[in-house]
Amino acid sequence: MEGILFVLLSVLALGGGLWVLLRRSPVDSALGLLTTMVAIAGHYMLLDAPFLAAVQLIVYGGAVIILFLFVIMLLNLRQDRLRARRLAAGRWVYALAGVAVLFCLAGIFLAGGTSGAVDAGPSGTVEAFGEALFRRWVYPFELTSVLLLAALVGAVALTRHAAPKAEDKA
Amino acid sequence: MDFSGLNVAALLPELLVSGGGLLVMALHAAFRGRQDRQLVWVSLASVVAALAFCLNPLTVEPGYFGSALSDPMAFAGRITVLAALVLLLPGGVAYARSRNLPQAEYLSLSLFAATGMMALASAGDLIVLFLAVEVLSISLYCLAGLMGERESSRQAALTYFLAGSFASGFLLFGMALLSGSAGTLDIAALGTGLARVSGTGTQWVALGGVVLMIAGLLFKVGAVPFHSWVAEVYSGSPTVVTAFMSTAAKAAAFAGFGRVLLALGSVSEAWVPLVGICAGATMILGNFTALVQGNFKRMLAFSSVAHAGYLLLGLMAVGAAGESLEAVIFYLLPYVLANAALFLVAAKVSQAGSGNYKLDDYKGLARRNPWLAGLLALLLLGLAGMPPLAGFMGKFMVFSAAVRAGHTGLAVLGILTSVVAVFTYLRPVVYAWFHEPEESGALNLDGGLAFVVWVAGAGLLLLGLWPRLWLDLCAGIGV
Numbered sequence: 001m002e003g004i005l006f007v008l009l010s011v012l013a014l015g016g017g018l019w020v021l022l023r024r025s026p027v028d029s030a031l032g033l034l035t036t037m038v039a040i041a042g043h044y045m046l047l048d049a050p051f052l053a054a055v056q057l058i059v060y061g062g063a064v065i066i067l068f069l070f071v072i073m074l075l076n077l078r079q080d081r082l083r084a085r086r087l088a089a090g091r092w093v094y095a096l097a098g099v100a101v102l103f104c105l106a107g108i109f110l111a112g113g114t115s116g117a118v119d120a121g122p123s124g125t126v127e128a129f130g131e132a133l134f135r136r137w138v139y140p141f142e143l144t145s146v147l148l149l150a151a152l153v154g155a156v157a158l159t160r161h162a163a164p165k166a167e168d169k170a
Numbered sequence: 171m172d173f174s175g176l177n178v179a180a181l182l183p184e185l186l187v188s189g190g191g192l193l194v195m196a197l198h199a200a201f202r203g204r205q206d207r208q209l210v211w212v213s214l215a216s217v218v219a220a221l222a223f224c225l226n227p228l229t230v231e232p233g234y235f236g237s238a239l240s241d242p243m244a245f246a247g248r249i250t251v252l253a254a255l256v257l258l259l260p261g262g263v264a265y266a267r268s269r270n271l272p273q274a275e276y277l278s279l280s281l282f283a284a285t286g287m288m289a290l291a292s293a294g295d296l297i298v299l300f301l302a303v304e305v306l307s308i309s310l311y312c313l314a315g316l317m318g319e320r321e322s323s324r325q326a327a328l329t330y331f332l333a334g335s336f337a338s339g340f341l342l343f344g345m346a347l348l349s350g351s352a353g354t355l356d357i358a359a360l361g362t363g364l365a366r367v368s369g370t371g372t373q374w375v376a377l378g379g380v381v382l383m384i385a386g387l388l389f390k391v392g393a394v395p396f397h398s399w400v401a402e403v404y405s406g407s408p409t410v411v412t413a414f415m416s417t418a419a420k421a422a423a424f425a426g427f428g429r430v431l432l433a434l435g436s437v438s439e440a441w442v443p444l445v446g447i448c449a450g451a452t453m454i455l456g457n458f459t460a461l462v463q464g465n466f467k468r469m470l471a472f473s474s475v476a477h478a479g480y481l482l483l484g485l486m487a488v489g490a491a492g493e494s495l496e497a498v499i500f501y502l503l504p505y506v507l508a509n510a511a512l513f514l515v516a517a518k519v520s521q522a523g524s525g526n527y528k529l530d531d532y533k534g535l536a537r538r539n540p541w542l543a544g545l546l547a548l549l550l551l552g553l554a555g556m557p558p559l560a561g562f563m564g565k566f567m568v569f570s571a572a573v574r575a576g577h578t579g580l581a582v583l584g585i586l587t588s589v590v591a592v593f594t595y596l597r598p599v600v601y602a603w604f605h606e607p608e609e610s611g612a613l614n615l616d617g618g619l620a621f622v623v624w625v626a627g628a629g630l631l632l633l634g635l636w637p638r639l640w641l642d643l644c645a646g647i648g649v
Binding site for chain 2: 093094097100101136137138139140143144146147149150151153154155156157158160
C-alpha cells in the first residue's frame with residue numbers, strides 16, 4: 001500500500017514540476033506547482049510527519065500559491081509579451097549537467113535506492129517538531145530569518161530605487 | 171527552557187554583523203533617510219566589534235551542537251571577510267553616494283551577505299552550509315542589481331540569480347544524496363559515514379551526491395566549466411559590489427568548499443580527477459582570457475577566475491595526502507586585500523577618465539599621481555605573485571602542497587600560467603609608467619581610498635615578508 005502511494009505521489013509531484021516548466025501560461029504553471037506541493041504534503045504523511053504535512057498544505061498549497069495567482073493576475077501577463085529568455089553563454093554546460101543528473105538518478109535506481117540510514121528524527125507531532133526546531137536546529141532556523149530579511153530588503157531596494165527609468169530604452 | 175549546548179559565543183561575530191545590518195535599517199527608517207551619511211559608521215562599528223571578538227585570545231568552543239565551528243578555517247574565513255568589509259564599506263558608500271545608489275540598502279545587504287559568508291566559513295553541518303550559501307547569494311543578487319538604471323546592472327543581477335539558483339539546486343540535491351547515504355548531516359562525520367557504506371549499492375548514491383555537490387560549489391566559486399556567468403556579472407555589477415563578490419564571497423566559498431573536501435578525503439579518488447581537470451582548465455582559460463582584455467574591470471574578473479584555479483589546486487592537495495588547508499588559507503588573505511583595493515582604484519581612475527574602465531585610462535598615471543601608480547604596480551605585482559610580496563608566498567605554498575600531494579603536472583601548469591598572468595598584470599603598470607598621459611592634471615585620492623590602497627599595499631608586503639605572522643595567528647586561535 002505504502003509503495004503504491006509513494007509511486008503515485010511521486011508521479012504527481014514530478015508531473016506537476018514538468019507542467020510548471022512546459023506550460024506557457026503562468027496560471028497553468030502555478031496550478032502545476034500546486035499539484036507538486038500537495039503531492040509533497042502526501043509524502044510527509046507517508047514519512048509519519050502529519051504536522052509538517054498540514055503546514056505544507058496551509059502555507060504552500062494555500063497561501064503561497066494563492067499569492068502567486070494574485071500576482072499573476074495583478075500583473076496581467078499576456079502570452080505575447082512573454083518572450084523566451086535564454087542563458088546565452090554556456091548552454092551546453094547546463095544541458096550536460098541535466099544529463100548528468102539523469103544518469104545519477106538512473107544509477108541510484110539501479111543500485112537499489114538509498115539505505116535509509118538517516119535518523120528520521122522525532123515523530124511528527126507539534127511538540128516534538130518544536131523541540132527539534134528550537135533547540136537542535138535553532139541556528140539554521142535563525143539563519144533562515146536572516147535569509148528572508150535580506151531577500152525583503154533586497155526586494156524593496158530593487159523595486160524602489162533601481163527600477164528602470166523611462167528614458168532608458170536605448 | 172534549557173539553553174545548554176548552544177554557546178552563543180561561537181556565533182557572536184555573525185550576530186554582531188547581522189545586528190549591524192538590522193540597526194542600519196532601523197536607523198534609516200527612524201531618521202527617514204536624513205542621516206544616511208552616518209550609517210557607514212554604525213556598519214563599521216559592528217564589523218570592527220566582530221573583528222575584535224574574533225581576534226580575542228580566548229578559546230571559543232564550537233556552539234549550537236557543532237553547527238557553528240571555531241577552528242582555524244572558520245577563524246581565517248571570518249577575518250578575511252571582515253577585513254574585506256573594512257576596506258570596502260567606506261569606499262563603497264562614497265561610490266554609492268556619487269552614483270545615487272541607496273546607501274542604507276547597500277550597507278545592510280552587504281552586512282547580511284557578510285553574515286552568510288562568515289556562517290559559511292564556520293559551518294559545521296550541511297544545513298547551515300546551504301543556508302549560509304543562500305544568505306550570501308540572495309544578498310549579492312540584490313546588490314548586483316542595485317544600479318538598476320543601467321541595463322548592464324539589471325542583466326548582471328538576472329544572470330547571477332539564474333546561474334546561482336541553478337547551482338544551489340545542484341548543491342542541495344547533492345547534499346540530500348550525500349547525507350542520505352552517509353546517514354549524517356555533520357560535515358566532519360561524512361567521511362566515516364561514507365566508509366560504512368563503501369562496497370554497497372549506496373556507495374554509488376553517495377558518489378552521485380559528491381559529484382553534484384562539487385559541481386554546485388564549482389559554480390559558486392566561478393571555476394571552469396561553470397564560469398560563464400562571471401564576466402557578465404562582474405562587469406555589470408556596481409564596481410564596489412564586484413569587489414565584494416570577488417573577494418569576500420570567493421574567500422567564504424573556498425572556506426566552505428575546503429571544509430567539504432577535507433571531510434571527503436576518504437573518497438578522494440572519486441573527486442580528485444574531477445577537481446583536477448577543472449583546476450587546470452580554470453588556470454588556462456582564466457589567465458589567457460584575462461590577457462586579451464582591454465577593459466580593466468573585465469581583466470580583474472577573469473584574473474579572479476584564474477585565481478580560483480590556483481585555489482582549487484590547493485584544495486586538491488588537501489584531500490589527497492592529508493595536507494592541511496594552510497596553503498589555501500594563506501592564499502586568500504593577500505588575494506582579498508589586493509583585489510579589494512584594485513577594484514576601488516579602478517572605480518576612481520575610470521570615473522576620472524573614460525568612465526568605462528578602459529585600460530587606456532591608466533596611460534601616464536605616474537605623471538598624474540606617482541604614489542597611486544606605484545601602489546597600483548605593487549598591488550598588481552602582488553596578484554601576479556612577485557616576490558617578496560604575499561602573492562608569491564601564496565602561490566609558492568599552493569604549488570608545493572600540490573607537488574607533495576603528487577600533482578606535479580598541475581603544479582607545473584600553474585607555474586606556466588602564472589607567467590602569462592605576469593604579462594596581464596604588467597600591462598596597466600607599463601601604461602602607467604611608460605606612456606604619455608592622455609589627460610593632464612593631478613588625480614588626487616580622497617582619504618578613504620588612500621587608506622585602503624596603503625593598507626592593502628602594506629598588508630601585501632608584510633604578509634610576504636613574514637608569512638608565519640598570519641599562519642600562526644590562524645593556527646593559534648580556537649583550535
